Amino acid sequence: MRHIFRALPSMDHILASFVEKGGFHGVPRPLVKDLVNDFMDICREEIRSGVITDPEQVALEVLLPRLTAFIRVQARPHFRRVLNGTGVVIHTNLGRSLLAKSAIKAVTEACGHYSNCEFDLSTGHRGSRYSHVEKLLCDITGAEAALVVNNNAAAVFIMLETLAKDREVIVSRGQLVEIGGSFRIPDVMTKSGAILHEVGATNRSHVHDYESAINDNTGALMRVHTSNFRVVGFTKEVTLPEMRALGDTYHLPVIEDLGSGSLYSFEGSGLLGEPTVQQTVAQGADVVSFSGDKVLGGPQAGIIVGRKEYIDRIKKNPINRAMRIDKMTLAALEATLRLYLDMDEAPRSVPTLKMITASPEALKSKARRLADAIRLSLGDRAEVSMKKGASRVGGGAFPEYDLPGTMVSVTVANISVGDLKDALLQTDPPLVARIEDDAFLLDPRTLASTELKLAASVLEQAVVSLTEK
Structure with missing residues (x-):
């Protein structure tokens, strides 16, 4: 066994052979050395276990094809196309929505060049990164103002922390959802500092349930779209117009978490039950949050739209800086939203809709x-x-x-x-x-x-x- 170990080629001989044959383009030399060491450890274990029994089996010219294949596989990026x-x-698990071609191009531009991310080209002074998408979001949804953070969980958190910290938020028991990754509405509410006040039963909630729960410490009325499940049969939910009327009576903001969120109506495709953002805004929600990388078909983002007085307060929250989107997300989102300006074109151009x-x-x-x-x-x-x-x-x-x-x-x-x-x-x-x-x-x-x-x-x-x- 010792004479087989002695026959193993040295690191210098292996690397010299790679250089002679053109090397591994794009693979850093330190990584190649680490992978060679890993491969040689495999060979040593094969010698000990009796898989390799002859010194000729570890000659450089014999090992090189196998070693080359090993490095080629192991040197691949960990984050890969599937x-x-x-x-x-x-x-x-596979990265959610694919981006439209125009969004991919926009991301490439944002990555490869300087941009006006926070620069106002009309004044030559510092600008707001939200200005690139806010008007688009308002035009498409009918909202007065808009803000984008890094995902919808962050959007729900900052809405609650801004509008209802240390105050009660009334939510139907049947809407206390959990989505993937153990994201639970009650837990997010607790972390935001808002106080959960659940009303109604799992399958039925009424206007009087909400009204009976309103007190001097009520901060908001909240609806959560049960995106990933449905309760059917003997059910009753308070509608958004009903909640809007209640909010007006008691001067309380009405918050809606749409979850996936859609800017396109799928009713023509026979898919019902997923309200559009436009419908939600029109029916009176003061603040609406939804994801950018799900049904919308854009990059990961948490989008908040609604009445300007509430959106302005959320924008000023110091937590907003910790949740802001980067230039690549901003570029992809703007390009995606532009496709929704033509609802006939959107299902042909947005891969998720298509x-x-x-x-x-x-x-x-x-x-x-x-x-x-x-x-x-x-x-x-x-x-x-x-x-x-x-x-x-x-x-x-x-x-x-x-x-x-x-x-x-x-x-x-x-x-x-x-x-x-x-x-x-x-x-x-x-x-x-x-x-x-x-x-x-x-x-x-x-x-x-x-x-x-x-x-x-x-x-x-x-x-x-x-x-x-």
Whole structure:
């Protein structure tokens, strides 16, 4: 065993060989050295365990192809592109909404050049970063003023901290939601310094429940849109106009957390129950918060719109600085909002809207192209078929609705779907999809047309890697 250890090539010889062959462009030399050390540790363990039994097995020319492949895989960025074949449009774990082409271009401009982020070009003096999107938000929603922070949780927090710190906020018991990441309305309210006063029952709340709870320490009336669940059957909720009337009577602000938030009405697509921001403002909410990276289809952001007197107070809150958005978010959000100035164009240009509203015919055609590409890549190694199935909007929106479409089912001879799923996480790029009825299922709704051949290619990568083991 000792003579095999002595035969291992030195670090200097390995690095010199890499330099001779052109090296790893874009990979820092210290990282290459660390990865070489990691690889050599693997070789030493293989010697100890008897996998390597001959000095010739550790000769540099023998190890080099394997070492090169190891470095190429390990040196890849940790944050990477992933192909989404799950059919979940707003997939939180996969980065939520995709940006429109104009938003991507705007982000590139913001990253690569100086900008007027906080510079007023009309006066030559310091300006406000919110000015780039505030008018757009007001024009689209009908609100008097607007503010953007880094996500909707921050938006809810700063609204409550500004308008109701140390005072009671009345909320229906049925609206005390929890969303992903253990974000709970009661917990956020406690952290903001507001005092939760819950009223009604889980399934039914009435105007008199709210009115009976109002006292000298009431700071606001609050509605929370139950984005990720629905209570059905014997139910009753106080409407926003009813709450507006109550707020006027007792001179209290009415706050609405819309969660996902939508600027586009999906009623024409058969998706009901998701109020638009425009409707919420028109029905009398004083302050409305919603996400920028969910149904809206923009970057991660918490958007607050409403009456100027309340928005101005929120803007002046010192906490606002800790929650402000950066130039890349600002650029992407402005570009996305501009697309909503034309509601006919928005579903064609905003990827999230385009995927949600895709027609069954278009999805079937896309599935056929994907199936053909997979058959071409895998040949008789796989059984490929098409079947009806359902996608989901995701992002906590439209929880009771499936989006009908056509799926592509793949089974590979002598390879389990579990092994195939795991292997696809190691391909370049990785492909994430679903397992149903002991088959690997890809949903073309969340794959771009330009990604269909790539998805077939990575499937082949995975099958080849499993076959060679």
